Amino acid sequence: MTVSLEHKVYGIDLDGVCFDFKNPFRIWLNDHLHCHLEENEITSYYWHESSDEIDEHDFWKEFHNFGAANGYRDLPVLPGTLEALNKLVTEGHEIYYVTNRPEYALEDTKIALEKHNFPFRERLIFAKGKKSPIIKEKNIDVFIDDSPFTLEDITVNTRANIYCRDDLYNRKLDDTFFTRVHNWNEFLEAEGLNV
Secondary structure, three states: OOOOOOOOEEEEOOEOOOEOOHHHHHHHHHHHHOOOOOHHHOOOOOHHHOOOOOOHHHHHHHHHHHHHOOOOOOOOEOOOHHHHHHHHHHOOOEEEEEEOOOHHHHHHHHHHHHHOOOOOOOOEEEOOOOOHHHHHHOOOOEEEEOOHHHHHHHHHHOOOEEEEEOOHHHOOOOHHHOEEEOOHHHHHHHOOOOO
């Protein structure tokens, strides 16, 4: 095992960073609400703000229906995720998975992490709101997320080195206080951990 000189604790978001939530849920919405939402139309983190076909009530109703139907259990892993996470471990770093998934998704999340053999999968935290208190409590050095609201929270309230996983709905954010990455290879390169 290669151990880097500087040990770090990494905080990793799940949806939009490790798992593709967007496409399975988009397909679910199109099927259940009979709409025609395309991936490139999702320009707001709250998707109902991106489409005239979806109202807020229906969006949240189907969001919870999707989760209750084991939607979180079978999400595809985004390309490069497991390789990057294993690279962090090989280099001697620690990982926490910090998510704002609904509480009812806990068992499905554990099953998905186990099924895909995520390293440090026992370090799963459901934030239930702001992630900054968890980042401080766990002494997380580096955090990667895609939520505009989470990125703003941890920018203001922590000293973590922050990465934004690029998506249409977070492009309006000021990149001054974090590093925007488009994939795991860019993240590893920015961390000096080339694959």
